[in-house]
Amino acid sequence: MTTLTVPAAQVRHTTRVPSRPTGFLTDTWTVLLRELTPKLRQPASMLFAMMQPLVFLGLFAPLLPDVENGSALQWFVPGIVVMTALMGASMTGADLTAEIRSGSHERLLVSPLSRPSLLVGRALKEVVPVLFQTAVILAVVTPFSFDLHLGGVLVGAVIVSLFAIGLGALSFALATAAKEQDWVFWTVQQMLIFPLLLLSGVLLPLDGAPGWLRFLSDINPMTYVVEAERALFSGEFPADVVTGGFVAAAVVAALGVLVGVRTMERSS
Amino acid sequence: MTNHTHQRPVIRTEALTRHFTRSKKTVEAVRGLDLEIQQGELVAFLGPNGAGKSTTLRMLTTLIPPTSGTAEVAGHDVVRSRAAVRRSIGYVGQGNAAAFVQRGRDELMSQARAHGIPRAAAKARIDELLAAFDLQEYADRPVQTLSGGQRRRLDIAIGLLNHPDVLFLDEPSTGLDPQNRANLQEQIRRLHQDGTTIVLTTHYLEEADALAGRVIVIDHGVVIADDTATRLKERLGDLVLLGFATEADATTAAARAESALTGPTLIDRTGTQVSIRTPRGADSAPAMAIDLAAHGTPAIRMEVHAPTLDDVFLDLTGRSLRESAESTTQTEGAAA
Ligand SMILES: Nc1ncnc2c1ncn2[C@@H]1O[C@H](COP(=O)(O)OP(=O)(O)OP(=O)(O)O)[C@@H](O)[C@H]1O
Ligand SMILES: [Mg+2]
Numbered sequence: 001m002t003t004l005t006v007p008a009a010q011v012r013h014t015t016r017v018p019s020r021p022t023g024f025l026t027d028t029w030t031v032l033l034r035e036l037t038p039k040l041r042q043p044a045s046m047l048f049a050m051m052q053p054l055v056f057l058g059l060f061a062p063l064l065p066d067v068e069n070g071s072a073l074q075w076f077v078p079g080i081v082v083m084t085a086l087m088g089a090s091m092t093g094a095d096l097t098a099e100i101r102s103g104s105h106e107r108l109l110v111s112p113l114s115r116p117s118l119l120v121g122r123a124l125k126e127v128v129p130v131l132f133q134t135a136v137i138l139a140v141v142t143p144f145s146f147d148l149h150l151g152g153v154l155v156g157a158v159i160v161s162l163f164a165i166g167l168g169a170l171s172f173a174l175a176t177a178a179k180e181q182d183w184v185f186w187t188v189q190q191m192l193i194f195p196l197l198l199l200s201g202v203l204l205p206l207d208g209a210p211g212w213l214r215f216l217s218d219i220n221p222m223t224y225v226v227e228a229e230r231a232l233f234s235g236e237f238p239a240d241v242v243t244g245g246f247v248a249a250a251v252v253a254a255l256g257v258l259v260g261v262r263t264m265e266r267s268s
Numbered sequence: 269m270t271n272h273t274h275q276r277p278v279i280r281t282e283a284l285t286r287h288f289t290r291s292k293k294t295v296e297a298v299r300g301l302d303l304e305i306q307q308g309e310l311v312a313f314l315g316p317n318g319a320g321k322s323t324t325l326r327m328l329t330t331l332i333p334p335t336s337g338t339a340e341v342a343g344h345d346v347v348r349s350r351a352a353v354r355r356s357i358g359y360v361g362q363g364n365a366a367a368f369v370q371r372g373r374d375e376l377m378s379q380a381r382a383h384g385i386p387r388a389a390a391k392a393r394i395d396e397l398l399a400a401f402d403l404q405e406y407a408d409r410p411v412q413t414l415s416g417g418q419r420r421r422l423d424i425a426i427g428l429l430n431h432p433d434v435l436f437l438d439e440p441s442t443g444l445d446p447q448n449r450a451n452l453q454e455q456i457r458r459l460h461q462d463g464t465t466i467v468l469t470t471h472y473l474e475e476a477d478a479l480a481g482r483v484i485v486i487d488h489g490v491v492i493a494d495d496t497a498t499r500l501k502e503r504l505g506d507l508v509l510l511g512f513a514t515e516a517d518a519t520t521a522a523a524r525a526e527s528a529l530t531g532p533t534l535i536d537r538t539g540t541q542v543s544i545r546t547p548r549g550a551d552s553a554p555a556m557a558i559d560l561a562a563h564g565t566p567a568i569r570m571e572v573h574a575p576t577l578d579d580v581f582l583d584l585t586g587r588s589l590r591e592s593a594e595s596t597t598q599t600e601g602a603a604a
Pocket of ligand 1 (some may be wrong): 288289290295296297315316317318319320321322323324362
């Protein structure tokens with residue numbers, strides 16, 4: 001037995017580490033940092049959610065006719081930015097499913113981290129991939145017929161970030177509810193993102209659509225986000241459209257966090 | 269049992285019960301558990317797959333609420349004062365504590381932050397734990413590239429990070445090689461010496477014996493024995509198997525052993541083999557062999573087996589572990 005014992009240093013379990021109670025903000029920061037660490041260590045992992053949008057950009061944009069006030073790209077790119085946010089943030093719950101399966105989520109649930117912080121910290125981190133992905137898309141299209149209006153893009157980034165926080169929170173809520181069954185998560189996620197995407201007018205304008213389709217598009221918050229992004233990315237700041245985008249994104253964010261926190265609190 | 273034991277229960281349960289209902293079928297995972305564990309005790313929950321060990325630990329660590337009954341850990345109710353319980357405990361679950369996409373050191377740091385440990389103190393503590401579990405080499409690699417045993421050591425390091433007063437370990441030694449198993453036992457003993465109350469689960473009587481002062485055998489959600497490992501083993505005895513050249517020798521030897529041995533002894537002869545179950549059989553076997561040789565019936569083979577969980581189980585329930593496993597195999601699998 002003695003011969004088997006590792007000659008490694010033994011823990012001095014007598015030295016107590018000073019721990020202190022943490023609050024909601026500290027906890028949220030802890031969760032946020034933990035989520036971001038692997039992404040920052042491997043930024044390429046954030047490109048995964050972009051594959052589909054970039055393919056759309058490459059294959060769809062050349063098909064678009066030029067619109068009367070500017071290039072097709074100018075019209076198309078803001079939609080692709082929102083689409084990327086939708087794809088990335090809606091998939092993010094899958095990471096939680098993996099953690100529920102492996103046991104690391106259980107460890108966080110036993111730690112003193114508060115339930116709301118476990119959700120809010122995760123949802124907030126969605127901002128980072130969204131900003132990174134937006135920067136990549138803009139870097140790709142700016143050499144072509146796309147005019148970069150920095151002011152508008154920055155305001156647009158705030159709106160799309162809020163939208164991503166909300167979507168991310170909803171995605172985590174879905175993952176929490178689905179527990180370890182990832183097929184439930186993916187089925188619901190796929191069922192929801194395509195209607196959201198198609199009804200938002202990202203790929204095709206819904207101007208000539210029948211009434212019922214227009215109605216569905218009108219109640220889709222993503223529609224307003226896309227419209228606001230289109231104006232902002234062209235360097236315009238129409239108050240009603242920008243406010244509409246902000247309100248829609250903020251509603252999604254508030255709803256997401258509310259539903260997410262409730263689901264997380266109820267999970268145990 | 270040790271000088272750290274004070275007369276204040278750190279864990280107390282009353283009629284603790286948990287049912288699970290899946291597709292209209294109810295599993296009574298834990299049925300009316302009454303337990304008192306004193307401060308500084310080192311207790312092992314021993315039981316077959318599906319006995320309710322993990323479910324009990326999950327209730328005590330606030331992960332799932334009891335269906336009925338109550339439990340207190342470190343003076344706090346596990347339902348009403350979850351936050352206070354969480355601050356006092358360390359938990360190493362049956363799964364992996366570190367997420368696969370993370371690096372070990374990062375996970376240790378986030379655990380430290382969760383407990384509000386200042387950065388400098390956390391760093392020192394993390395280095396200490398990485399050294400203790402021989403993990404320095406693997407701390408900066410993604411967890412998914414670690415071997416099962418390396419991951420398990422990381423899980424344990426994470427569970428110990430906050431110097432918990434009460435430590436719950438669910439099958440901590442799963443996947444560890446003998447060297448790391450021995451090291452883990454050493455670390456657990458140290459924690460015990462420092463006064464930490466420890467509850468661990470295991471399938472191995474040897475492990476429970478090597479570590480714990482007290483062994484609680486659980487089956488079908490109820491406690492079927494609560495005693496020291498030594499007494500559980502003594503009550504059962506070692507199994508001494510003797511092989512002889514002829515059946516006649518075996519018969520003579522069996523009769524001789526019968527008269528020579530005292531205590532609750534079971535002797536059985538099959539062909540040329542005699543099996544003897546007797547307390548402290550390992551101690552009496554050499555003398556027995558000499559005695560038999562001196563009387564003209566020398567044993568030509570001898571094996572001595574310490575009692576296993578299976579033996580304890582058979583003794584306590586009249587069923588072997590394998591039989592009891594059969595009734596639960598369908599529901600297992602995913603949980604294992
Ligand atoms: N979430 C759950 N839903 C349904 N049944 C469950 C759930 N968790 C546990 N059970 C059932 O409760 C019983 C006790 O399970 P538990 O995990 O506590 O066993 P255990 O003693 O830890 O077993 P093992 O040695 O295999 O880890 C089993 O029959 C198991 O199938
Ligand atoms: Mg278990």
